[in-house]
Amino acid sequence: MLGALRIVDAVEIVSTVKRLCIDANIYLGADVIEKIEESLKAEDSPVAKEILEQILMNARLAAEEQMPMCQDTGVAVVFVELGQEVHVTGGDFVQAINEGVRQGYRDGYLRKSIVDDPVFDRRNTEDNTPAIIHTEITPGDAVKITVTPKGAGSENMSEVKMMKPADGVEGIKDFIVDCVRRSGGSPCPPIIVGVGVGGNFESCTYLSKKALLRPLNESNPDPRWRAVESEVLDRINSLGIGPMGLGGRTTALAVQVLTMPCHIASMPVAVNLQCHAQRHRTATI
Amino acid sequence: MVRRGLSRTIHLQTPLKDEELKRLRVGDKVLLTGKVYTARDAAHKRLVELIKEGRNLPFEVEGQVIYYTGPTPTKPGRVIGSAGPTTSSRMDPYTPMLLDAGIKGTIGKGQRGKEVIEAMKRNGAVYFAATGGVAVLLARSVKSSKTIAYEDLGTEAVRELYVEDLPCVVAIDTRGNSLYEAKAGHTRLHSLQPHS
Numbered sequence: 001m002l003g004a005l006r007i008v009d010a011v012e013i014v015s016t017v018k019r020l021c022i023d024a025n026i027y028l029g030a031d032v033i034e035k036i037e038e039s040l041k042a043e044d045s046p047v048a049k050e051i052l053e054q055i056l057m058n059a060r061l062a063a064e065e066q067m068p069m070c071q072d073t074g075v076a077v078v079f080v081e082l083g084q085e086v087h088v089t090g091g092d093f094v095q096a097i098n099e100g101v102r103q104g105y106r107d108g109y110l111r112k113s114i115v116d117d118p119v120f121d122r123r124n125t126e127d128n129t130p131a132i133i134h135t136e137i138t139p140g141d142a143v144k145i146t147v148t149p150k151g152a153g154s155e156n157m158s159e160v161k162m163m164k165p166a167d168g169v170e171g172i173k174d175f176i177v178d179c180v181r182r183s184g185g186s187p188c189p190p191i192i193v194g195v196g197v198g199g200n201f202e203s204c205t206y207l208s209k210k211a212l213l214r215p216l217n218e219s220n221p222d223p224r225w226r227a228v229e230s231e232v233l234d235r236i237n238s239l240g241i242g243p244m245g246l247g248g249r250t251t252a253l254a255v256q257v258l259t260m261p262c263h264i265a266s267m268p269v270a271v272n273l274q275c276h277a278q279r280h281r282t283a284t285i
Numbered sequence: 286m287v288r289r290g291l292s293r294t295i296h297l298q299t300p301l302k303d304e305e306l307k308r309l310r311v312g313d314k315v316l317l318t319g320k321v322y323t324a325r326d327a328a329h330k331r332l333v334e335l336i337k338e339g340r341n342l343p344f345e346v347e348g349q350v351i352y353y354t355g356p357t358p359t360k361p362g363r364v365i366g367s368a369g370p371t372t373s374s375r376m377d378p379y380t381p382m383l384l385d386a387g388i389k390g391t392i393g394k395g396q397r398g399k400e401v402i403e404a405m406k407r408n409g410a411v412y413f414a415a416t417g418g419v420a421v422l423l424a425r426s427v428k429s430s431k432t433i434a435y436e437d438l439g440t441e442a443v444r445e446l447y448v449e450d451l452p453c454v455v456a457i458d459t460r461g462n463s464l465y466e467a468k469a470g471h472t473r474l475h476s477l478q479p480h481s
Contacts, residue, residue, distance in 0.1 A: 051416050054422055058416075061422055062421045065421060067367050067420075067421045068420070069418065070369055070417070071357050071369050072355075073357060109360045109366060112439070113440075153372050153394070153395075156372070184395065184465060186396070243416075244414060247464060275417065
């Protein structure tokens with residue numbers, strides 16, 4: 001016998017995703033603004049200070065003028081936690097998300113940056129679809145949707161490495177720092193560094209993206225990883241890359257690690273770099 | 286004309302003059318006024334094909350500046366959408382040919398390759414860094430915008446912008462000095478000191 005199913009109309013998913021796409025692109029999170037204000041106090045390079053001030057000013061202007069903070073409004077990455085008691089009616093679930101993206105990018109005057117074929121045709125799909133959708137089935141009857149538009153500048157500098165257990169935590173720390181060093185000014189520093197450790201080849205990259213969603217003022221619940229995050233952040237900020245790679249102390253605002261179990265012979269590590277325009281909005285239906 | 290204010294801010298007008306460019310040093314803050322042309326990957330590919338075929342480019346290149354940006358769609362009542370710089374290194378394979386053709390300045394974000402820096406030295410050109418992700422602030426400097434080529438490329442079309450006081454920093458100067466040559470622990474303040 002069926003339990004009490006909750007009916008959610010696909011139209012509601014469309015309108016929610018649409019609103020999240022627009023809002024995520026306009027409003028910079030208070031946690032990011034707070035970190036940048038803190039960094040400004042620590043900087044002594046005039047160029048670095050000026051850049052951080054521009055970022056703060058831009059965040060204010062974007063909100064006031066209802067404009068996307070960055071012209072790269074990204075690929076729409078959508079995380080969905082779909083309660084198992086939910087029954088979606090009135091349309092296809094994936095199509096509903098893509099319709100929300102289509103409407104959000106059209107009505108929000110957001111840039112359409114998706115090409116249909118990655119190599120040969122590279123024709124713009126003109127509506128920023130398809131979205132990249134990660135769905136997790138969860139207990140309960142809620143639908144929690146997070147939209148995080150991801151720009152290419154920082155995504156292009158991300159790396160994954162199939163490390164061996166013998167590389168240990170020191171190997172992981174070095175890999176993260178080296179990845180940031182190699183990326184230089186390209187990912188629009190100050191960056192947020194998402195790290196996924198464990199799982200396998202594809203799941204560690206998923207974790208690294210998910211790690212970016214943690215609010216910057218929340219610390220890792222595991223004290224061992226909290227220490228790693230803090231040490232790696234210090235090392236990154238000693239590289240001298242600075243805001244936009246033009247020198248300074250503020251190369252990263254945070255390092256955030258997520259882990260999961262893995263095979264006895266594996267220790268996969270993914271580093272997903274995120275520019276200072278760290279955009280994500282969440283709503284629960 | 287180069288004016289040096291107390292805050293070491295230099296006002297520059299396009300088309301750029303050799304003499305003014307020679308005086309610029311890495312770390313100089315520049316407010317750029319005049320026409321600049323937008324182009325990204327797809328437009329660069331076409332511009333370079335024209336050069337290879339010995340044909341005219343869609344705009345007069347001598348002394349001109351290319352801004353690597355693909356703006357968001359223009360909202361009604363506005364001049365342009367959000368318009369910040371994209372990663373310059375993706376244009377590196379094409380840039381030397383454009384510099385040899387007469388382009389004197391490029392605006393973007395992030396490092397440039399060796400061949401680009403060599404071509405800049407050869408042609409007395411400058412690379413300006415604008416702040417990535419501050420696209421609303423930068424769009425405020427844009428006073429007019431019209432598409433002059435490759436409309437089919439959408440956001441990647443070539444636009445002629447008229448900018449007033451577009452804020453940027455000299456990241457690589459005509460001698461090939463670069464702000465990106467980071468050394469751990471250094472904030473490169475040395476390159477920001479006044480010079481004669």
